[in-house]
Amino acid sequence: xxxxxxxxxxxxxxxxxxxxxxxxxxxxxxxxxxxxxxxxxxxxxxxxxxxxxxxxxxxxxxxxxxxxxxxxxxxxxxxxxxxxxxxxxxxxxxxxxxxxxxxxxxxxxxxxxxxxxxxxxxxxxxxxxxxxxxxxxxxxxxxxxxxxxxxxxxxxxxxxxxxxxxxxxxxxxxxxxxxxxxxxxxxxxxxxxxxxxxxxxxxxxxxxxxxxxxxxxxxxxxxxxxxxxxxxxxxxxxxxxxxxxxxxxxxxxxxxxxxxxxxxxxxxxxxxxxxxxxxxxxxxxxxxxxxxxxxxxxxxxxxxxxxxxxxxxxxxxxxxxxxxxxxxxxxxxxxxxxxxxxxxxxxxxxxxxxxxxxxxxxxxxxxxxxxxxxxxxxx
Numbered sequence: 001x002x003x004x005x006x007x008x009x010x011x012x013x014x015x016x017x018x019x020x021x022x023x024x025x026x027x028x029x030x031x032x033x034x035x036x037x038x039x040x041x042x043x044x045x046x047x048x049x050x051x052x053x054x055x056x057x058x059x060x061x062x063x064x065x066x067x068x069x070x071x072x073x074x075x076x077x078x079x080x081x082x083x084x085x086x087x088x089x090x091x092x093x094x095x096x097x098x099x100x101x102x103x104x105x106x107x108x109x110x111x112x113x114x115x116x117x118x119x120x121x122x123x124x125x126x127x128x129x130x131x132x133x134x135x136x137x138x139x140x141x142x143x144x145x146x147x148x149x150x151x152x153x154x155x156x157x158x159x160x161x162x163x164x165x166x167x168x169x170x171x172x173x174x175x176x177x178x179x180x181x182x183x184x185x186x187x188x189x190x191x192x193x194x195x196x197x198x199x200x201x202x203x204x205x206x207x208x209x210x211x212x213x214x215x216x217x218x219x220x221x222x223x224x225x226x227x228x229x230x231x232x233x234x235x236x237x238x239x240x241x242x243x244x245x246x247x248x249x250x251x252x253x254x255x256x257x258x259x260x261x262x263x264x265x266x267x268x269x270x271x272x273x274x275x276x277x278x279x280x281x282x283x284x285x286x287x288x289x290x291x292x293x294x295x296x297x298x299x300x301x302x303x304x305x306x307x308x309x310x311x312x313x314x315x316x317x318x319x320x321x322x323x324x325x326x327x328x329x330x331x332x333x334x335x336x337x338x339x340x341x342x343x344x345x346x347x348x349x350x351x352x353x354x355x356x357x358x359x360x361x362x363x364x365x366x367x368x369x370x371x372x373x374x375x376x377x378x379x
Contacts, residue, residue: 044186092185110328119158169327192307202310208323230254288368306362317374
């Protein structure tokens with residue numbers, strides 16, 4: 001006798017039900033049935049010009065010129081999955097060929113960025129930051145102009161440079177995945193899907209070994225916070241620092257200043273801190289489940305979702321704060337990512353159970369790829 005779950009998977013999925021599941025972020029559920037998988041792939045092709053090519057490819061004539069209605073028609077026609085896959089790969093290769101021509105030059109340009117500093121501005125609160133810090137706090141025109149010239153322009157420059165770097169490195173990294181034969185790209189923008197690996201949809205998240213996770217693992221081992229120990233070292237050896245600096249910036253600032261201190265005692269203590277970081281990293285590589293669960297559960301309430309996620313975790317072991325530079329290390333990325341994809345087989349990801357703040361338990365398919373680099377000392 002079939003289980004209720006397997007019976008559900010056998011039932012045809014009408015367009016309206018598929019739409020409802022997609023709106024409710026039940027993407028994992030959609031990816032587990034042939035009809036749901038077809039819906040997700042067709043959604044990748046839901047731009048009108050893509051759908052027109054698909055209609056022509058399968059010999060259908062649409063009753064509508066509206067992309068949304070065309071999408072529904074081709075779904076209900078249950079077109080062959082292989083035909084859909086072939087068209088997606090064809091479109092991707094056409095678009096990829098254009099990017100490929102200038103990619104080496106682009107990577108070279110990305111290496112020109114030497115400092116990754118948002119300047120205190122972030123996309124989620126850019127307008128709010130400007131209004132709160134400049135518009136509402138300044139009454140005199142001349143003072144405002146001076147702040148714009150001396151403060152805001154510098155911050156905006158950092159913001160634009162960081163945004164530029166993240167945009168183009170994201171495209172390069174996604175193409176590293178999409179160039180692999182086991183990956184089917186999502187050629188159009190599909191919410192929470194960047195590509196399919198062996199027919200499993202994934203949302204790619206590029207990140208670093210989170211400072212918050214390192215702090216949590218230290219607490220679990222009964223160790224004091226890094227920031228507390230570093231502040232104590234700075235006081236003990238009279239290393240000055242800005243006490244008003246945000247915690248994340250202060251942590252890096254203290255590491256850099258203390259690493260340049262000649263005291264053997266400082267060197268030994270920093271080595272102890274680094275050894276703990278290395279152990280956390282090694283444990284995460286051996287079994288990333290705890291880290292993956294932490295990454296899901298640390299999402300903000302408004303951004304939470306339980307879509308399938310593939311985490312690409314970049315770590316510069318010689319200096320964790322330089323891990324952002326690995327986003328442009330294309331040969332290294334290709335090597336590590338393709339090794340993972342070569343070995344992943346037909347059942348990618350691991351089943352992860354996590355509990356959100358509302359008490360609800362979610363089951364997701366997720367995995368982590370670690371790109372770890374220990375840079376050679378510079379001459």
